[in-house]
Amino acid sequence: MLMKATVSGSDVKTGGIALHNLQKRYGNAIAVDDVSLSISPGEFISLLGPSGSGKTTSLMMIAGFETPDSGQILLDGKDIxxxxxxxxxxxxxxxxxxxxxHMTVAENVAYPLRMRRMAKVEVEKRVGHILDQVHLGALASRYPHQMSGGQQQRxxxxRALVFDPxxxxxxxxxxxxDKKLREHLRNEIKTLHKEVGKTMIYVTHDQDEALSMSDRVAVMHEGRIRQVSAPKDIYRRPADLFVAGFVGEVNLVPVKLKSGTVHGPASENLPAxxxxxxxxxxxxxxxxxxxHLKTSPPGSSGGLQGRISGMTFVGDATIFQFRSETGLELLSKVLNVLPETMPGVGDPCVASWAANDATILTE
Ligand SMILES: Nc1ncnc2c1ncn2[C@@H]1O[C@H](COP(=O)(O)OP(=O)(O)OP(=O)(O)O)[C@@H](O)[C@H]1O
Ligand SMILES: [Mg+2]
Incomplete structure (x- = not known):
């Protein structure tokens, strides 16, 4: 009896990706500089960074459309x-x-399968299945120009999922x-990720997108990965000033670390x-x-002394501008949920925070 060859463990594609010291130059410019990253099977990871930070180049090396000058890419342990x-x-x-x-939706989606010379019956089955998954079953015979941007995106x-990569x-x-559609499709992609269980590597310069969709976020800057962490940690525990400034708003206070305590610009003790x-x-x-800004009699301690220098109503919150006695400009965001009396412009205040909500960076 003929035994069907069993697939050995190393041939099973589960979608684990490892990047080792990837480097790519264009002329004298380094587009990707010593990028190493290990991505687990089924993980949703974002490459987040400003324009020109090397996100697309990294992705294209993984896809095989760019060749690294040095370094290695492994798919499930195999060098690709x-x-x-x-x-x-x-x-x-x-x-x-x-x-x-010039192709209908169904023909567009079938294209990768035709390229692989798959039998027609199988092609139809797969295309039908995947179009249902992205909720486009009813639009299979339309042409791209007859669809909205969000539908075309789906x-x-x-088309990218149909051959079961x-x-x-x-x-x-x-x-x-547009913004509304982005937010809608963001959730759809996330749901799809849960359903299909594929490893997804998602490039974006939009921090909200990266933080809301990903298991982990890799923040890139000038060709390098500056931090790889869960979204919560990227936001709450930025590894350096670039990450702190790129992801969300941040107040930066120059401090001196001395004998285990943190001193502010006027040598005041600060929570940290x-x-x-x-x-x-x-x-x-x-x-x-x-x-947090607390109106206080001058001379009270436990934070930075200063005054409210401005306030802006932004709908769900009010942003207070605070100017310290040493001239630091800081922002305090207060959700407009309580009918409490807010401080007014010109009021003296102490700016303070919980020790655990501050991060000390020493680069
Ligand atoms: N084919 C190329 N020839 C020369 N330079 C290139 C080429 N492709 C990319 N670069 C340069 O490499 C750097 C990284 O580009 P890359 O496209 O990876 O950035 P990105 O992070 O995807 O930016 P964006 O958010 O604008 O898409 C940039 O400085 C870019 O100008
Ligand atoms: Mg790009």
Missing amino acids: TRLPPHRRELGVIFQNYALFP VAIA PVLLLDEPLGAL PEWQEADRDATLCVRPEHL
């Missing part, structure tokens, strides 16, 4: 660094995704859409996490929603 794109079998949605305008996602690479897939290392200058970071 020099494998052509079609042999990597990864689903890709490009930054400027393009559907074929066709692009279906272990990994889906998405480059700013919602970039061209415990500090054990050597004495030095540093920056204390605290988010506006963690910075």
